[in-house]
Amino acid sequence: xxxxxxxxxxxxxxxxxxxxxxxxxxxxxxxxxxxxxxxxxxxxxxxxxxxxxxxxxxxxxxxxxxxxxxxxxxxxxxxxxxxxxxxxxxxxxxxxxxxxxxxxxxxxxxxxxxxxxxxxxxxxxxxxxxxxxxxxxxxxxxxxxxxxxxxxxxxxxxxxxxxxxxxxxxxxxxxxxxxxxxxxxxxxxxxxxxxxxxxxxxxxxxxxxxxxxxxxxxxxxxxxxxxxxxxxxxxxxxxxxxxxxxxxxxxxxxxxxxxxxxxxxxxxxxxxxxxxxxxxxxxxxxxxxxxxxxx
Amino acid sequence: xxxxxxxxxxxxxxxxxxxxxxxxxxxxxxxxxxxxxxxxxxxxxxxxxxxxxxxxxxxxxxxxxxxxxxxxxxxxxxxxxxxxxxxxxxxxxxxxxxxxxxxxxxxxxxxxxxxxxxxxxxxxxxxxxxxxxxxxxxxxxxxxxxxxxxxxxxxxxxxxxxxxxxxxxxxxxxxxxxxxxxxxxxxxxxxxxxxxxxxxxxxxxxxxxxxxxxxxxxxxxxxxxxxxxxxxxxxxxxxxxxxxxxxxxxxxxxxxxxxxxxxxxxxxxxxxxxxxxxxxxxxxxxxxxxxxxxx
DNA sequence: CGGGCCGATACCCGCCGGGTATCGGCGGCG
DNA sequence: CGCCGCCGATACCCGGCGGGTATCGGCCCG
Numbered sequence: 001x002x003x004x005x006x007x008x009x010x011x012x013x014x015x016x017x018x019x020x021x022x023x024x025x026x027x028x029x030x031x032x033x034x035x036x037x038x039x040x041x042x043x044x045x046x047x048x049x050x051x052x053x054x055x056x057x058x059x060x061x062x063x064x065x066x067x068x069x070x071x072x073x074x075x076x077x078x079x080x081x082x083x084x085x086x087x088x089x090x091x092x093x094x095x096x097x098x099x100x101x102x103x104x105x106x107x108x109x110x111x112x113x114x115x116x117x118x119x120x121x122x123x124x125x126x127x128x129x130x131x132x133x134x135x136x137x138x139x140x141x142x143x144x145x146x147x148x149x150x151x152x153x154x155x156x157x158x159x160x161x162x163x164x165x166x167x168x169x170x171x172x173x174x175x176x177x178x179x180x181x182x183x184x185x186x187x188x189x190x191x192x193x194x195x196x197x198x199x200x201x202x203x204x205x206x207x208x209x210x211x212x213x214x215x216x217x218x219x220x221x222x223x224x225x226x227x228x229x230x231x232x233x234x235x236x237x238x239x240x241x242x243x244x245x246x247x248x249x250x251x252x253x254x255x256x257x258x259x260x261x262x263x264x265x266x267x268x269x270x271x272x273x274x275x276x277x278x279x280x281x282x283x284x285x286x287x288x289x290x291x292x293x294x295x
Numbered sequence: 296x297x298x299x300x301x302x303x304x305x306x307x308x309x310x311x312x313x314x315x316x317x318x319x320x321x322x323x324x325x326x327x328x329x330x331x332x333x334x335x336x337x338x339x340x341x342x343x344x345x346x347x348x349x350x351x352x353x354x355x356x357x358x359x360x361x362x363x364x365x366x367x368x369x370x371x372x373x374x375x376x377x378x379x380x381x382x383x384x385x386x387x388x389x390x391x392x393x394x395x396x397x398x399x400x401x402x403x404x405x406x407x408x409x410x411x412x413x414x415x416x417x418x419x420x421x422x423x424x425x426x427x428x429x430x431x432x433x434x435x436x437x438x439x440x441x442x443x444x445x446x447x448x449x450x451x452x453x454x455x456x457x458x459x460x461x462x463x464x465x466x467x468x469x470x471x472x473x474x475x476x477x478x479x480x481x482x483x484x485x486x487x488x489x490x491x492x493x494x495x496x497x498x499x500x501x502x503x504x505x506x507x508x509x510x511x512x513x514x515x516x517x518x519x520x521x522x523x524x525x526x527x528x529x530x531x532x533x534x535x536x537x538x539x540x541x542x543x544x545x546x547x548x549x550x551x552x553x554x555x556x557x558x559x560x561x562x563x564x565x566x567x568x569x570x571x572x573x574x575x576x577x578x579x580x581x582x583x584x585x586x587x588x589x590x
Numbered sequence: 591c592g593g594g595c596c597g598a599t600a601c602c603c604g605c606c607g608g609g610t611a612t613c614g615g616c617g618g619c620g
Numbered sequence: 621c622g623c624c625g626c627c628g629a630t631a632c633c634c635g636g637c638g639g640g641t642a643t644c645g646g647c648c649c650g
Binding site: 062063064065147261 | 296333334335336337349350352353354356357358360361363364365367368369371372373375376377427442443445552553554556
């Protein structure tokens with residue numbers, strides 16, 4: 001399956017073989033064998049490379065999930081063996097003080113195990129959960145794909161637009177989504193790395209992390225929507241202007257759905273209590289969320 | 296991993312080997328090798344058998360998920376190859392006319408592919424989705440475990456208590472949960488097969504499907520809660536009495552979260568339209584659900 | 591104290607998965 | 621129009637891994 005995924009992604013036997021560290025003939029044979037076993041053509045061989053058939057598409061999708069599951073099994077068992085800390089993965093550069101408060105709350109629990117905080121690329125957290133590099137993650141709805149995850153809501157916050165502090169709108173109390181879109185339409189779209197880690201071609205500036213993005217914002221070369229709490233980590237020369245009618249961002253603590261270790265359950269329970277108390281403190285309302293949702 | 300799961304479940308190398316169709320020594324070696332590779336003790340060997348260590352528990356949980364994913368990859372690819380119909384799995388004996396209506400609606404769509412309806416044991420649907428025996432399932436919240444699935448709500452319905460028609464309560468308009476519990480407390484609990492397909496020991500009658508359950512109910516030997524639409528499939532000598540304060544049952548159409556084929560997407564879209572129109576017809580309200588939820 | 595159960599070890603074999611060398615077919619370019 | 625180069629398939633060889641049988645060592649129980 002690993003072999004098939006490599007060929008399907010590279011669309012080329014030679015490159016796939018190189019990536020796998022084997023030579024091309026055994027790879028060809030392995031794929032042929034797989035096709036025999038499944039009783040179907042997975043690839044359409046052309047003289048310039050390879051194309052996926054319909055069943056090939058299905059197998060690619062399913063294989064990725066399966067390989068992730070196998071990798072997760074190995075990683076999680078290894079961590080359990082070494083009594084290593086839970087791994088909590090967060091978007092690099094998006095670690096507000098709310099997360100610090102949650103970790104403090106957890107650390108002050110009597111039976112809490114240690115937690116290791118791990119940063120990752122933008123949007124990579126879900127992958128980390130699925131392939132076992134992380135046990136639990138901080139995600140932001142509606143941006144992240146919650147498929148196959150359970151989660152508990154930590155907080156809701158409005159979105160702000162990030163602008164250079166000398167920008168016309170920078171001193172306003174709030175703007176609208178329409179104004180934000182109009183503003184962004186005048187600027188080239190920054191290009192983020194895709195799921196494969198490679199930055200697509202295009203006119204805009206290439207951006208790899210939040211630091212580079214902030215540099216562009218400060219130069220007036222782009223603008224961006226972010227949850228309000230990002231003010232904690234903003235450069236001084238960037239203004240954050242509330243966007244009145246943008247949908248709110250929900251920060252959630254998420255973990256893989258297919259079974260939960262005691263350590264994860266404990267952290268989640270703490271997070272639910274913590275979210276409830278901070279929300280009560282902030283508004284004095286009865287908590288209406290804070291229960292785990294299966295997604 | 297398959298080997299490890301077998302040993303972990305049997306708690307006995309000899310029986311596990313028999314189940315796997317190999318002899319015991321290679322199995323021992325394979326597990327030892329796995330322990331070396333992961334750098335940890337997975338099993339505690341005693342002279343009477345085998346016990347799981349903490350990391351063993353982790354690996355068992357993760358391995359089950361991984362093996363299901365692999366099996367699913369094979370089955371789904373095979374089905375895609377043969378241009379076979381979508382498999383829709385339902386609880387055996389729980390096929391109300393609502394499902395028939397949904398299938399009719401789908402069949403009358405211009406581009407709808409064929410759908411094969413497959414019955415399964417009680418509570419087995421989720422497993423079928425995870426290991427690829429089914430593409431899509433009818434489930435009932437809050438009974439079924441939605442972890443790792445996406446779903447769309449089809450209908451909500453109150454619960455009814457199933458009683459023999461000669462029972463004292465059988466002619467009442469409604470009863471309460473408290474009354475139902477009191478009633479059930481006087482009767483032995485029927486024993487259902489567990490996840491492993493084996494019926495646990497105990498005092499109550501052993502029950503394997505809804506037919507046997509109905510026979511017991513009609514004899515006054517047990518009682519049961521069910522969604523109201525089960526009246527469609529009830530024997531004539533069983534009364535269904537509404538339970539006023541029981542939580543409503545939500546019927547959902549669910550599918551694996553990690554990626555959706557066109558055929559599944561099409562069925563889901565039809566189901567959403569269908570649910571909305573039937574709900575509108577029933578109540579004349581604006582539809583407040585019907586959007587796919589990622590769980 | 592002895593027998594039987596259970597997992598581990600020793601040892602052998604066949605085949606699967608890897609390697610190199612080479613072929614066949616198709617596109618593109620001179 | 622024909623040749624060259626790229627790409628996947630085939631042929632053939634080898635080593636190691638995964639399977640088998642025979643047997644051992646330790647523990648519980650009678």
